[in-house]
Amino acid sequence: MKKRILVTGGAGFIGSFLCESLINDGHYVICCDNFYTGSEENLKNIYNHKNFELLRHDITFPLYVEVDQIYNFACPASPIHYQNDPVQTIKTCVHGAINMLGLAKRTKARIMQASTSEIYGDPEIHPQNESYKGAVSIEGPRACYDEGKRCAETIFWDYRRQHKLDIRVIRIFNTFGPRMQPNDGRVVSNFILQALTNENITVYGKGQQTRSFCYIDDLVSGILKMMKKEEFSGPINLGNPSEISILDLANEIINLTGSKSKIIYNDLPIDDPQMRCPDISLANKVLGWSPRFDRKGGLKKTIKYFDSLLKKGLIS
Ligand code: UDP
Numbered sequence: 001m002k003k004r005i006l007v008t009g010g011a012g013f014i015g016s017f018l019c020e021s022l023i024n025d026g027h028y029v030i031c032c033d034n035f036y037t038g039s040e041e042n043l044k045n046i047y048n049h050k051n052f053e054l055l056r057h058d059i060t061f062p063l064y065v066e067v068d069q070i071y072n073f074a075c076p077a078s079p080i081h082y083q084n085d086p087v088q089t090i091k092t093c094v095h096g097a098i099n100m101l102g103l104a105k106r107t108k109a110r111i112m113q114a115s116t117s118e119i120y121g122d123p124e125i126h127p128q129n130e131s132y133k134g135a136v137s138i139e140g141p142r143a144c145y146d147e148g149k150r151c152a153e154t155i156f157w158d159y160r161r162q163h164k165l166d167i168r169v170i171r172i173f174n175t176f177g178p179r180m181q182p183n184d185g186r187v188v189s190n191f192i193l194q195a196l197t198n199e200n201i202t203v204y205g206k207g208q209q210t211r212s213f214c215y216i217d218d219l220v221s222g223i224l225k226m227m228k229k230e231e232f233s234g235p236i237n238l239g240n241p242s243e244i245s246i247l248d249l250a251n252e253i254i255n256l257t258g259s260k261s262k263i264i265y266n267d268l269p270i271d272d273p274q275m276r277c278p279d280i281s282l283a284n285k286v287l288g289w290s291p292r293f294d295r296k297g298g299l300k301k302t303i304k305y306f307d308s309l310l311k312k313g314l315i316s
Contacts, residue, residue, distance in 0.1 A: 006030045006067045006109075008059050008100060009074030011038030013179050014114070014172070017220050018071060019043065023051050025224075030065055034058040036088075037076045042179050059096035060088075063103060069227065070111040072100045075149075077116070079142065079269065080185035086144035093148025094155070101159045104166075112168040112227055113156050115235065118146045119171060122273040127212075127243075129279035130171070130235050140271040153235065160233060168226050173239025173278045177216030177298060178305035182315045188213065188299075191250055192306045193315070195259035205268030207247025210275045214240035215298030218291035225287040232286055239278035240291040256299055 005022050009015040010031030015038065019029050023046050031043065032055045046052045057063055059074045075092045076082045082089040097113065104111035120128045121136030136146045159165045176188040194201045222238040244252070250263050283289045309315050 002026055002028065003068040004028045004030065004066065005069045005071065006032060006065060006103075007071045007073060008032045008096070009038060009114070011035060011040065011042050011054075012073065013042070013177075013181065014175060014216065014219065015071075015073045016042035016179060017216055018073065018223060019052070020046055021220050021224060023049055027051065029053070030055060030067065032057045032059065032063065033074065037078075037081050037181065037184070059099055060091045062099045065103070067103070067107055067109050070100055070104050070109050071114070071223070071227070072097065072111060073114040075114070075145070077145075078181070078184035078186050082145040083141050086141075089144040090148040093145070093152045097152035097155045101155060101165065105159065105163050110166040110168065110227065112170065112223070113152055115153050115169055115171045116145075116149050117171055117173040117237070117239065117276055117278065118142065119150045119153065120276070121146060122271065123275065126275055127241060127277035127279040128237070130237055130282055137271050141269075142271045167233050168229075169234040169236070170223060170226055171235055171237045172219065173214055173237065173276065174211045175214045175216055175219045175239070177302055179216075180302070182306065182309065187211065187246060187249065188302065189306070191253045192257070192299075192303055193310075195253050195257040195261050196303070196307055196310055198260045200264040201250045201254065201261045202266050203247055203250050203263055204266050204272065206265065207250065208245055209268075209272060210243045210245050210277065211249075212240055212243045212277045213295050213298070214238070214291055215293035215295075215301075218293055222283060222287065222289045225289050229287060236283050236286065237278040237280055238283060238289075239280060240295070241278055241280055242295055243275075243277040244295065252296070253299065253303075256296065257303055
């Protein structure tokens with residue numbers, strides 16, 4: 001049945017793919033974004049679609065719309081962006097969650113919170129499953145995001161208990177693909193752009209820290225399955241458990257691009273997690289979901305995307 005669906009952060013990397021999928025499934029989508037990190041360019045495939053509506057709005061302020069479902073995806077997610085204005089980041093997480101839950105309460109909409117692997121902090125168990133409580137710095141530079149997202153989860157559970165809201169909580173691990181922002185400082189976009197322009201590849205620390213990268217199409221399919229699932233609120237990990245060290249990732253991207261780049265070593269940022277890998281057995285069991293794209297396949301598509309931006313002169 002056709003639904004009216006609000007996607008906050010809908011002009012962002014993940015949000016825009018989500019809006020597109022929902023429109024392709026025949027729904028009416030209201031995309032809300034303050035364009036701090038999102039862009040209209042991300043929406044060009046659906047901008048003029050009759051089932052698409054764009055609102056410039058910051059979710060730290062209340063929003064009054066009539067909807068059947070809400071995907072709360074608004075928040076800068078890359079460390080350089082969320083650390084640029086930490087107070088606004090925590091307001092987006094906390095005030096934003098309260099405002100969107102208030103909207104869900106009034107409209108009786110099912111609401112999904114885009115939580116994150118960052119709520120596990122610098123984890124002591126490996127891989128991370130949903131029952132792990134995390135090791136998060138309270139006052140460090142990542143805390144505005146990590147603790148903000150933890151608090152948002154808490155508020156979601158409280159609204160469920162107290163007001164019987166129909167919530168969904170997903171924990172998104174590192175995700176990559178076309179439409180990542182070229183300047184967001186994330187490892188995949190940095191390394192690909194450095195490799196394509198034969199600049200030095202900037203590995204932070206010794207590059208022994210690990211991450212597990214999920215291709216965007218896989219993530220979106222997991223998100224949609226979770227929203228459709230009845231009688232299950234989560235939390236649930238969504239990510240690709242194929243783990244790689246950052247140094248190995250640098251070499252993989254050099255090989256895939258045939259680049260002449262050299263690897264250089266810069267300081268490791270404060271509180272940079274040493275390892276991260278999702279245990280996705282719950283998603284597999286409850287949703288029948290697991291990623292289909294391997295990292296190399298996803299990287300090839302992402303390299304092609306950044307290469308075309310460079311060739312069109314859209315980034316320098
Ligand atoms: N990283 C790196 N070089 C870069 C950008 C990032 O070595 O140019 C490292 C970073 O220190 C971290 C990992 O890559 O250990 C992933 O960083 P990203 O910002 O992409 O994601 P997050 O730390 O939030 O997982």
